[in-house]
Amino acid sequence: MSTLLEVSGVTVTFDGFRAINNLSFQIGKAEMRAVIGPNGAGKTTFMDIITGKTKPDEGRILWGDRSENLLKMTEAQIANAGVGRKFQRPTVFEAQTVTENLRMALKRPRSPFSVLRHRPDAQEKADIEALAEEIGLKDHLEKQSGYLSHGQKQWLEIGMLLAQDPQLLLVDEPAAGMTAPEREHTTDLLVRTAKTRAVVVVEHDMEFVRRLNCKVTVLHEGSVLAEGSLDHVTSNQDVIDVYLGR
Amino acid sequence: MDFIKRTPSLPAVLFLLFLFTLIVSVFSTGGGGDLISTSMVKTLGKTLCLCLAAIALDLVWGYCGILSLGHMAFFALGGYLIGMWLMFERTKNIVMEAATSQPLPLTPQELSDAIGNQIFGVVGGSDIPAIWFFADSLVVQLILVVAVPGLLALVFGWLAFRSRVTGVYLSILTQAMTLALSLYLFQNDSGLRGNNGLSGLQNIPGLGHVPQSILSLWFLWASALALGLGYLLASRIMDLKFGSVIRGIRDDEARLRFLGYEVEHYKLLVFTLTAVMAAIAGALYYPQAGIVNPAEMAPIASIYLAVWVAIGGRGRLYGAVIGAAAVSLASTWFTGGQAPDLPLGFYTIQWVDWWQVLLGLGFVLVTLFAPQGLAGLVDGIFRKGDSK
Ligand SMILES: Nc1ncnc2c1ncn2[C@@H]1O[C@H](COP(=O)(O)OP(=O)(O)OP(=O)(O)O)[C@@H](O)[C@H]1O
Ligand SMILES: [Mg+2]
Numbered sequence: 265m266s267t268l269l270e271v272s273g274v275t276v277t278f279d280g281f282r283a284i285n286n287l288s289f290q291i292g293k294a295e296m297r298a299v300i301g302p303n304g305a306g307k308t309t310f311m312d313i314i315t316g317k318t319k320p321d322e323g324r325i326l327w328g329d330r331s332e333n334l335l336k337m338t339e340a341q342i343a344n345a346g347v348g349r350k351f352q353r354p355t356v357f358e359a360q361t362v363t364e365n366l367r368m369a370l371k372r373p374r375s376p377f378s379v380l381r382h383r384p385d386a387q388e389k390a391d392i393e394a395l396a397e398e399i400g401l402k403d404h405l406e407k408q409s410g411y412l413s414h415g416q417k418q419w420l421e422i423g424m425l426l427a428q429d430p431q432l433l434l435v436d437e438p439a440a441g442m443t444a445p446e447r448e449h450t451t452d453l454l455v456r457t458a459k460t461r462a463v464v465v466v467e468h469d470m471e472f473v474r475r476l477n478c479k480v481t482v483l484h485e486g487s488v489l490a491e492g493s494l495d496h497v498t499s500n501q502d503v504i505d506v507y508l509g510r
Numbered sequence: 511m512d513f514i515k516r517t518p519s520l521p522a523v524l525f526l527l528f529l530f531t532l533i534v535s536v537f538s539t540g541g542g543g544d545l546i547s548t549s550m551v552k553t554l555g556k557t558l559c560l561c562l563a564a565i566a567l568d569l570v571w572g573y574c575g576i577l578s579l580g581h582m583a584f585f586a587l588g589g590y591l592i593g594m595w596l597m598f599e600r601t602k603n604i605v606m607e608a609a610t611s612q613p614l615p616l617t618p619q620e621l622s623d624a625i626g627n628q629i630f631g632v633v634g635g636s637d638i639p640a641i642w643f644f645a646d647s648l649v650v651q652l653i654l655v656v657a658v659p660g661l662l663a664l665v666f667g668w669l670a671f672r673s674r675v676t677g678v679y680l681s682i683l684t685q686a687m688t689l690a691l692s693l694y695l696f697q698n699d700s701g702l703r704g705n706n707g708l709s710g711l712q713n714i715p716g717l718g719h720v721p722q723s724i725l726s727l728w729f730l731w732a733s734a735l736a737l738g739l740g741y742l743l744a745s746r747i748m749d750l751k752f753g754s755v756i757r758g759i760r761d762d763e764a765r766l767r768f769l770g771y772e773v774e775h776y777k778l779l780v781f782t783l784t785a786v787m788a789a790i791a792g793a794l795y796y797p798q799a800g801i802v803n804p805a806e807m808a809p810i811a812s813i814y815l816a817v818w819v820a821i822g823g824r825g826r827l828y829g830a831v832i833g834a835a836a837v838s839l840a841s842t843w844f845t846g847g848q849a850p851d852l853p854l855g856f857y858t859i860q861w862v863d864w865w866q867v868l869l870g871l872g873f874v875l876v877t878l879f880a881p882q883g884l885a886g887l888v889d890g891i892f893r894k895g896d897s898k
Contacts, residue, residue: 317768343767358761360757368754374772380749428769
């Protein structure tokens with residue numbers, strides 16, 4: 265399986281504090297990966313680095329078949345190269361409707377002049393409706409997203425992620441604030457997505473991770489502590505000490 | 511059309527604007543009535559131009575979240591660029607007319623010297639500066655009204671947005687630009703007559719036979735047309751997906767970057783577009799004002815514009831219009847000496863001095879009790895819920 269993203273030897277320091285320490289990570293083109301680790305392990309910072317929000321002090325990040333250097337790109341260029349992200353705290357445009365949020369996310373030309381020329385069309389309408397169906401917001405399309413419940417905002421953000429049609433999905437704690445059936449729906453969706461794309465899921469809930477049924481990377485103090493199947497890492501003594509044993 | 515349905519304020523504003531202009535025309539001196547003096551017509555026409563400038567600021571600040579405190583510099587610049595043609599052409603006509611009584615026609619050199627003397631005598635010069643090269647062409651100067659402020663905004667915005675200057679730092683930077691421009695123009699060798707500015711702009715070359723009472727109506731209608739078109743264009747753009755992205759930049763620009771939008775390019779476009787809008791408003795304003803000088807682009811002018819938009823209610827186009835119209839007219843009334851003094855026995859309030867205090871107080875009250883501005887109150891009457 266060919267590699268989609270290769271992170272090697274990345275280090276990030278915040279005011280002398282090493283949030284990420286010589287981290288290396290790889291993921292293939294159609295692969296699901298769960299990233300777990302205690303609070304403050306650096307999981308969110310890891311996603312910040314890939315998406316260009318935080319620039320590392322050291323290390324390399326290569327992307328795609330042509331091994332492009334992600335560190336040389338702006339956040340927007342990285343997103344357009346095919347990296348999509350769902351934030352830990354749901355961040356949607358609260359002053360705008362569900363439709364408007366999804367429309368902005370849909371994979372269409374992003375430059376100001378092409379967006380100026382954009383007019384809603386039947387194809388777009390169908391795409392938005394299909395997404396809304398998937399995320400259970402079909403009856404709320406014209407609702408202002410600020411009025412959605414926490415769980416619905418999570419769904420909307422997942423919908424926006426899917427709308428971008430990315431090659432790599434970085435999903436930070438998708439199940440927070442969801443009910444049991446909703447969690448199940450989320451795992452289904454993620455597993456289905458990972459058949460054709462790379463998906464990285466950060467999650468604290470072990471049941472959720474188990475249902476993803478994929479390789480697990482354990483982060484601790486900014487580096488990889490263990491990697492392998494869930495059973496493999498949960499039987500690792502280091503992992504038990506820093507994370508599970510507490 | 512769906513667009514009109516989603517923007518119910520648009521037909522209302524356009525209709526009221528038309529009605530207003532019509533009524534003013536009918537009752538004006540130029541229209542045969544005698545209720546509204548020519549100078550009042552000019553004040554109202556100027557007010558419409560200020561409303562257009564307020565819409566420009568509302569777009570860039572209320573919708574895109576960039577508090578520019580420099581848009582009145584673009585406004586005044588627009589005035590200067592049209593003023594150059596007005597002044598040059600009129601002076602040329604006067605010089606040529608005077609020469610008709612001479613036995614020999616003027617050589618081009620004599621003509622140029624005479625014009626130079628007339629225009630630049632006040633700053634001790636007689637050469638026509640290079641920036642006046644196109645001043646005898648209305649078409650070119652009209653193009654420059656758009657091009658010069660547009661280019662200035664483009665360069666300034668490119669430098670500022672590229673380094674991701676935002677928030678209050680950007681506002682300070684725009685103030686600095688305004689101050690620098692106005693200080694430059696105050697100099698006698700700026701080529702634009704220093705602190706004298708350009709004057710006599712109410713006299714339109716070639717239209718000397720048309721009385722001011724009629725000309726003022728033409729400008730009133732032209733200003734109303736520009737405001738109407740500006741309003742239409744602004745509401746149309748904000749109704750598109752483009753508007754969605756612009757409002758997204760205001761609310762969470764980092765999120766938009768992760769969706770793949772180059773936020774800086776959008777900011778640059780909106781900043782430049784609104785600078786051009788302000789410049790066009792200025793080009794219509796100053797022929798009605800008659801004079802444009804560097805004091806017009808003093809930093810305070812741009813701050814006032816922001817105050818009007820804040821009082822009117824930013825993020826709503828009619829808010830900008832209401833704010834600019836109400837506050838600038840009130841300001842004219844209070845500072846023009848028409849407002850009766852208020853005797854308190856121990857002290858007499860003279861509005862010329864106290865208007866600033868009243869305005870400041872009004873600003874504080876609106877901020878505290880109507881954070882959505884006057885338009886927020888209008889909204890509250892017509893519908894519940896949030897506005898777009
Ligand atoms: N911008 C920043 N400035 C300073 N310190 C930061 C910054 N961002 C993150 N950190 C620190 O880096 C460490 C890693 O943070 P991060 O948010 O990546 O953890 P996490 O693994 O996502 O934790 P959680 O499970 O709680 O979400 C934490 O100690 C955090 O305080
Ligand atoms: Mg986190």
